[in-house]
Amino acid sequence: MTAPNRTLDIAIVGGGIIGICVAAYLAEAGRNVTIFDRTGICEETSSGNAAALAFSDVLPLAHKGMIRQLPKWLADPLGPLSIPPAYLPKLLPWLVRFWRAGRSDRYEASLAAQAGMMRLAEAEWVGLMARSGTTNMLREDGSLELYESEAEFKASLPGWTARQRFGIGFSHVEGDALAALQPGLSPRFVRGTFVPGWKTVADPKLLGKAIWAYAEAKGARFERAGADHVGAGQDGATLTLADGTVRQAKHLVIAAGAWSHLLAKHLGDRIPLETERGYNTTLPKSAFEVKRQLIFSGHGFVITPLxxxxxxxxxxxxxxxxxxxxxxxxxxxxxxxxQFLPGLDPAGGREWMGFRPSLPDSLPVIGGARQAGTIVYAFGHGHLGLTQAAATGRLIRDLILGQNPVFDLSPFSPNRF
Known part of the structure; x- marks a missing residue:
């Protein structure tokens, strides 16, 4: 525990995978880091995600057919996309921004920014895993995206062409080749796309805790406390905790996931973050022999072997x-x-729900608060928090140390909205 009256070097709000990686990079640089989280380290949304290091997932969400599928999906209250009717008025401004993000004139800029982020993410995860001794948690089995018709397959082709421009490898498969990649599939799937460079981790919660153990060994500390308010002080930042106590810090990083924009408002930054609530069930390993992550894009979900x-x-x-x-x-x-894996045993599952912090253009916010140079934001990664966590750790470290970032951060600016 950190003494309440001591001025901290660096305070991080949020003990999810983003905050963990930021802490690891800054602790490696010799800085004194304290993470504040109301629950614990990697205990909330980062604990139960689909475990993908989705470095090839460069297409902005607005370009993945979501807008085209919207009417059909919304007609099914348990389908891939649901909006509770009572929440729609509050959501409408975000939906308008999301629709605008899908316009062709914004496509290339978003695609290039995401591709650059993914290149950095892959390189930084390789390095961080090696330094933290967690490389054994990496799985390099690729992914298999599945299609139920020729029409669905053909609709996916422009997206694969876009990925190909950024050097992302893949192969389209059918028949025996499809069956070999995942035995036991329902015959309803007529085509698939195999991405050999897609990676997963053994378990996201175990990885997050292992990266934290590494950061802790480098001197990082944890304090279980919720954050009620943040502010800019004369010599840094102030953090008011849920119990009313106040911490002073030379630098403050806001990496609180779906709650981050509420803290940013205290600093005068209105960031249009919305919450994608994701659901899953984790079955025993004996439920089915899944060879690699299976992606059912037409239905908006995946199956991952952990x-x-x-x-x-x-x-x-x-x-x-x-x-x-x-x-x-x-x-x-x-x-x-x-239905898709007819031999799957559904017994003994554990249900879970998590909050994905999402911005309309599918890019996270990485950069300084507008009126407080000692406070930086690291949130809004949507489905890609685990994937981009190490890259975000590297970028935030460079910002706090006053080093030039490895690429232009303007597409990720908190002020872009």
Whole structure:
């Protein structure tokens, strides 16, 4: 525990995978780091994600067919995308921004920015895993995206062409080649796309805790406390905790996921973050022999083989942070998984819901608060928090140390909105 009256060097709000990686990079640089989180290290959204290091996932969400599929998906309350009717008025401004982000004139800039971020993410994860002794948690089995018709397959081709421009390898498969990549698939799937460079981790919670143990060995500290308010002081930043106590810090990093924009408001920054509530069920390892991550893009979910089980989940419920979970959504995904893998045993599963912090253009916010140079933001990664965590750690470290970032951060600016 850190003494309440001591001025901290660097305070980080948020003990998810982003905050953990920021702490690791800054601790490696010899800085004194304290993470504040209301629950613990890697105990909330970062603990239960789909475990993908999705370095080839460079397409902005608005370009993945979501807008085209929107009417059909919204007609199904348990489908890939759901919006509770009572939440729609609050969500409407975000949806308008999301629609604008899908316009062709913004496509190239978003695509290039995301591709650059992914190149950095892959390189930084390789290095961080090597330094932290966690390389054994990396799985390099690739991914298999699946299509139920020729029409669905053909609709995916422009996206694959865009990925190809950035050197992302893949191969389209069918017949025996498809069956060999994942035995036991339902015959309803007529085509697939195999991405050999796609990676997963043994278990995201175990990885996050292992990276934290590395950061802790370098001197990073943790304090279990929620953050109620942030402010800019004369010599740094102030952090007011849920119990009313105040911490002073030379630098403050806001990496609180879906709650981050609420803290940013205290600094005068209004960032249009929305919460994608994702659901999954983790089954015992014996449920099915899944060879690699299976992606059912037409249905908005994936199946991932983990060290700790088989995880069935995904989908999007745009419903904010206050509504109670609707676990009928995870049950609906599990029902589909049984149809798609007819031999899947659905017994003994553990249901979960997490909050993905998403911005309309699918790019995170990485940069300084407008009126407080000692406070930096690191949030809004959407589905890609685990994937981009090491890159974000590197970028935030460079910003705090006053070093030039490895690429132009203007596409990720908090002021871009």
């Amino acid at each position: 060290e700790t089980g088989v995880r069935v989940g995904g989908a999007v419920e745009l419903g904010g942070i206050k509504r109670p979970p609707n676990y009928n959504r995870s049950k609906a995904l599990l029902d589909k998984a049984q």
